[in-house]
Structure formats: C-alpha cells, structure tokens
C-alpha cells in the first residue's frame with residue numbers, strides 16, 4: 001500500500017490535505033494528542049504554557065490543511081504573487097486571530113472547558129511577536145491579513161528578529177529598556193526549515209572576467225557569508241479557507257565553530273564567527289521613522305532581501321522558468337526604503353548570475369518593484385555612504401552606479417543643458433558625504449511610487465521628489481492606509497461587534513463600507529444608549545486590565561482621552577502635556593471653578609527610541625505629572641494621567657475600544673498617515689486632530705461637525721517657518737501657556753528639583769522644532785469644545801456613531817484593492 005504509487009497519488013502525500021474534524025470531540029482528541037505527543041506531557045501535569053502551546057499547535061493543524069492546499073493550487077495556477085518586502089511586521093497575538101479565521105472559537109472554548117481549561121487564560125499566555133516599531137510594521141501586518149482575506153496570493157518576506165521591540169519599563173519615571181525575549185518559551189506558530197537555508201554573501205571585491213562566449217563581464221568575489229534559515233508563518237484569511245505565508249529569515253553561521261581553535265582552548269574565539277553571523281537577525285532596530293545608518297542595519301536589509309529574492313526565484317518558480325517573464329509572476333512591494341537594496345540584488349541575479357543582457361534585466365527589474373514611502377521627515381529618508389556599501393556590497397555599489405549613469409543620461413537628454421537638475425536627481429549624492437539616496441533608487445526602479453494618505457502623497461510629489469514627479473507624473477499615486485477590521489473591531493471590540501451584528505448583520509467584517517448602514521441609527525436614542533453601554537463595558541474591561549497589568553486605577557465616569565503612538569517630537573506628546581498642565585494650573589490657582597471641569601483621564605502609551613533624548617525627557621515629564629496629579633487631593637477626582645508602560649498591539653486592542661477621545665495632534669505636514677487615528681474612529685471615538693496625514697480624510701468623511709479640528713494647516717506651517725518662528729515670544733504673549741510652562745519649570749512635579757525638567761522646558765522655549773507652542777492656543781480652545789460636546793452624552797454618542805458609520809473606507813481591504821488595481825495588477829485566486 002505504501003509504495004511509489006502511494007507517494008504519487010495518495011492525499012496524504014500530494015493533497016488535498018484534510019483538516020481535523022470541526023467538532024468539539026474532534027478538537028479535544030487533537031488537542032490531547034498534541035499535548036501528549038507534541039509537548040510530551042499529560043494533561044494532569046501540564047503547565048499553562050504546555051496547554052497554550054498544545055492549543056496553538058492544534059489550531060495550527062486546522063490552518064495547515066488549508067495552507068498546504070492553497071500553496072499547491074497557487075503553484076499549479078502559475079498566478080502572479082505579491083511579494084511584500086518589509087523589515088517589520090508588528091503582528092500582535094496570533095491565537096485569537098487564528099480562532100477567528102477558522103471559526104473554531106466556540107468549539108475550542110467548549111472543548112477546553114471539558115478538559116477543565118479556561119480559554120482566556122491560555123490566550124493571555126501568548127507573548128506577541130513585536131517585530132516592528134509602530135505604524136509601518138503594523139500596516140504590513142494589516143495588509144497581509146487583508147490579502148489573505150481577499151484570497152490574493154501573497155508571500156510576506158521579513159526578518160525573524162530574535163528580540164523584537166524592547167520591553168519598556170519605568171524606573172523613577174524614566175524609560176528603561178529590557179530585551180524582548182519573545183521566543184524564550186518557543187513559538188508554536190512557526191515552521192522552521194533549516195534544510196532550505198539560503199546562503200547570503202558579503203564583503204570582498206569585484207573583478208572583470210571573460211565568460212565562455214568571450215563576453216567581458218563583472219563578478220563579485222565575496223569574502224564572507226551567512227545562512228538564512230526560513231521560518232514560515234501562516235497568514236489566514238477570514239472564513240475563506242485561504243492561508244498565505246509570512247516567511248521570516250533567521251541568520252545562522254555557515255560554520256558553527258572552529259574545532260581546532262576550540263580544542264586549543266580559546267572558546268570565545270572559536271564561536272566568534274557564529275556570534276557575528278547570528279547578530280544579523282538578533283535584534284530589531286528600535287527607531288521609528290528616524291533610522292540610524294548603521295552597518296548592521298544595512299546587513300539586515302541585504303540579508304533578508306537576498307534570501308527572499310533567491311527564495312522566490314528558485315523555490316516558487318518552475319526550474320525552467322524564463323526570467324524575462326518574471327513580472328508576470330511577482331511584484332515586490334518595497335515597504336519604505338528598508339528593502340531597496342533588493343533592486344541592485346535583482347540586477348545582479350539577472351545580469352551576473354543568469355547572464356541576462358543589462359537593458360533587458362533593467363526592463364524586468366523596473367516591472368518587478370513598486371515603492372511605498374512612509375515619511376516626510378528628511379532624516380528618515382535612508383542614505384547609505386558609498387564607503388559602507390563598497391565594503392559590504394561592492395558589486396551592488398557598481399550596479400547602483402551603472403543604474404545611475406543610465407538614468408542621468410536619460411535626464412540629460414530630456415532636459416538638455418539643465419545640469420543642476422541632473423545633480424538634484426542623481427541617486428548618488430556627494431553632499432555631505434558620498435552616499436546613495438535609497439528613496440531615489442526606489443523611485444527610479446519602481447513601476448509605481450506611492451504615499452500613504454492624500455496629503456502625504458501630494459507633499460511627496462511637491463516637496464520630497466518634485467523633479468521625479470515632474471519627469472514621471474504617471475508613476476506617482478496615492479493609496480491611503482487602512483487597518484484590518486478583523487483584529488481591530490471584530491476581535492478587539494466584541495461588545496461593539498455584537499451590537500453592530502444585531503443591527504446590520506455580519507457582512508461588514510469583510511465589507512467595511514457596510515458600516516454606513518449604521519448611519520440612521522445615530523438618530524435612534526435606544527441605539528445610542530446601547531452604544532454608551534458598549535463604551536462603559538469596554539472602559540470597565542480596560543480598568544480591570546490596567547489594575548492587574550500596571551497597578552493603575554482608572555476612575556469611573558471620566559472622559560477617556562487617549563494618546564497612543566511612538567514618542568516623537570513631531571507627534572507632540574508634549575503639547576498634550578501642556579493641555580493637562582494648563583487645566584491643572586487653572587484649577588489649583590483658582591482661575592476656574594472645579595465644578596465646571598469635565599472629569600478626564602488622560603492615557604498615554606508610547607515608547608521612545610533608546611537614543612532619543614528629548615523623547616525620553618518627555619516620558620519622564622509625563623510620568624512626573626501623572627504622579628503629582630495622583631497625589632493632589634484638590635484635583636485627583638477630576639484629572640488623572642495614566643501611562644501604562646510597554647504599549648503594544650495587545651494593549652492597543654483593549655485601549656482603543658474604551659476611548660472617547662482620540663488624540664491625533666501632529667504638526668501638519670509631518671505625520672505621513674497615521675493608522676491609530678483610523679482604529680479609534682472605527683471604534684467610536686471622536687478625534688481631536690490637526691489637518692495632517694489621514695486625519696484630513698477622516699474629517700472629510702465624518703464631516704466637520706463630528707471632528708474636532710485645530711491648529712495650523714501645512715501651508716501655514718511652511719509660511720510661519722519661512723518667516724522665522726520664535727517660541728519664546730509665543731510663551732511671553734500667552735498667559736495661559738506661560739503659567740503652564742512656568743509650573744512645569746517650577747519643580748512642582750519633581751519635589752522642588754528644577755533641573756529635572758530643564759531639558760524639556762528649554763527645548764520648548766528655545767527650539768520647539770514642531771511648533772507645539774504655536775498651536776497651543778488653538779489646541780486649548782478645541783479641548784474646551786470637546787468638554788462642551790461631551791456634556792451632552794446623547795449628542796456625543798450621535799457623533800461617535802457617525803464616525804463609525806462613515807469610516808468604513810479605512811479598511812485595509814480597500815487599501816489592498818487599490819494596490820491590486822493600480823499598482824500590482826494581481827488578482828484573487
């Protein structure tokens with residue numbers, strides 16, 4: 001029975017693979033089998049972690065059946081695949097999402113109960129894979145979720161960091177970073193394939209040689225290498241049977257250690273090469289939007305794209321595939337500049353290794369890539385010194401020069417005599433040092449270039465890449481970001497989900513525009529009352545969590561005002577703090593009657609990059625204010641500041657559904673899009689925000705009456721900066737602001753120690769790069785309007801419901817459809 005015949009025909013060998021039965025009995029059998037034979041323990045002796053691992057593995061079996069099938073049908077159909085290249089994926093916990101995708105939740109809950117196990121206890125055991133910093137990484141996770149749900153074949157490629165984004169703790173109010181050892185208990189969601197490891201070369205030199213046909217060619221003679229081991233993760237679609245792949249690469253030494261040196265007793269030296277190699281995927285760089293140009297980072301970038309291109313070409317395509325047709329089978333999306341070194345790598349594969357003609361290879365390459373820019377901050381646009389490239393990737397540097405030569409030839413032909421333009425557009429710059437501008441390389445190579453919100457795409461065209469958009473207007477486009485409704489409404493906000501389902505059915509989960517059907521219910525007092533019950537229940541759930549997690553007590557009945565995002569000056573957490581300080585100062589100085597103050601709890605969640613001084617000073621200030629306010633009997637029933645440490649996806653899922661007010665207060669023209677803003681609106685919070693990023697589109701959709709706008713517009717900002725901005729003068733001229741800052745500087749929050757607040761105070765007064773003082777008055781007035789609106793619960797909930805009903809546009813399913821139609825030209829299977 002088990003001869004060659006079996007191997008060639010039986011479903012167990014070639015598929016279709018059958019999933020375990022979807023029944024309580026079927027599940028319990030699988031679960032116990034996994035616990036016994038996968039984990040090697042008896043239920044009677046199993047720890048919570050054993051149970052969690054066995055459960056995760058069991059659920060993974062159900063998914064794997066579909067995964068294997070999907071991979072097979074995709075390869076057979078020979079369709080175009082989206083290769084999402086991203087250095088970050090901020091996935092969040094996997095178990096809840098897998099249960100949702102498979103529809104197994106109720107079966108699992110009942111089955112576990114019959115074993116005396118509580119599902120929520122096991123869910124709480126999961127450590128989230130924090131393989132990203134913030135919006136960019138979370139966006140990648142939302143996108144792959146949507147592609148799976150749209151039944152579009154996609155392989156997400158990235159890095160399996162051994163340590164993800166650091167765990168934030170506070171010591172005396174200051175941020176202290178702990179390594180994120182997310183793998184210390186193992187990860188039941190990954191499928192390692194050490195046998196499929198790919199070699200990645202680095203260093204060395206290049207040389208010219210003459211090939212068999214007598215053609216002179218160049219080749220790379222690298223000096224060292226590492227192995228990339230693929231770890232596969234399943235990315236399930238929602239209730240559609242599709243499971244895509246996320247393939248994360250882990251670096252390993254090609255040679256574990258030197259036995260000769262080891263035997264001679266120098267143990268450290270014997271493993272040096274191994275340690276060096278494995279450093280490449282050791283830890284995520286913790287800078288959000290402001291990367292430091294470090295050599296290890298370039299190693300990481302090249303490492304994962306080299307693995308990914310090889311993987312796709314050699315393992316996903318038939319052996320005899322003609323690479324001239326590559327654009328029919330793959331589109332690589334460059335998630336910011338981090339993976340852009342893939343461009344010269346593909347050229348090297350085609351020209352050096354496959355001996356394709358340069359021009360043909362360039363034509364192929366230009367069709368295989370598209371580039372998304374996620375920032376406007378000049379310091380965030382990656383630039384690699386040619387010296388570093390020459391040392392690490394000498395052949396790639398030559399290829400970049402050759403690409404640039406060809407491109408500049410084109411530019412000079414198109415604009416004869418305009419040498420300044422050619423210099424401005426050159427991929428290689430000489431100032432302040434000779435370096436490669438990765439955004440330019442991506443723009444030249446990419447079939448399309450997009451920004452992530454209307455305003456951002458416009459500023460990208462007009463301010464960051466004006467010469468390029470003039471030259472190639474049709475290359476530039478916008479795709480406004482989105483978020484997955486599965487994780488951020490359906491999973492995170494079950495209370496609200498139930499209400500929505502009862503009102504308009506369940507179709508919205510995969511068709512978020514249908515939230516529009518809620519619009520008439522905004523006028524229904526009973527629906528509004530139920531909406532308020534949902535908020536109250538979510539606040540209660542959050543309060544329970546924060547007591548247990550952080551020992552933070554949330555007062556009842558407060559307006560919940562939330563600002564969660566990375567700590568960055570342009571996002572202006574310090575302006576939020578000034579609002580709190582001003583309110584507090586006015587109460588204690590007797591300027592306002594406490595009875596007129598709307599009781600508010602301000603929640604912050606924010607990690608600062610470890611080397612970002614001013615961001616860390618801001619964290620210290622928030623914590624100091626939080627502590628002082630908590631102890632002040634005059635105000636603590638009215639104003640509470642809560643700053644739970646280590647904000648992450650798991651906490652976001654509890655915080656966002658509880659929020660009344662969403663703080664989106666970046667300086668206009670600085671936040672490319674924001675995606676938290678979308679999650680809050682979709683969960684029924686009102687936004688107080690500037691005209692920045694996707695706030696603009698949120699406001700347009702929900703209407704001016706349902707959005708609290710303040711602050712300068714982007715042209716006004718540009719204008720003020722051109723005229724010369726003097727924060728100290730604003731401070732002198734605004735008594736409210738002056739009193740707030742004076743109080744901060746007075747030592748009131750630091751037991752009389754004035755020096756402690758000095759860095760922040762001085763920066764606000766004499767630098768204030770992001771014009772917090774300039775927008776302060778407008779912000780305070782907008783906050784007063786918030787209080788006024790909140791005083792009428794019915795009117796407030798009406799606005800909140802309209803926010804939900806009108807923001808279905810911000811589903812990442814919609815974003816993905818736009819990429820598919822306008823950029824990728826790929827289809828659902």
Ligand code: NBG
Nearest residue numbers: 135136289374452672673674675
């Ligand atoms: C971030 C932007 C956000 C945006 C996300 C996702 C980087 C470089 N950019 O505004 O700051 O929402 O990308 O597009 O992290």
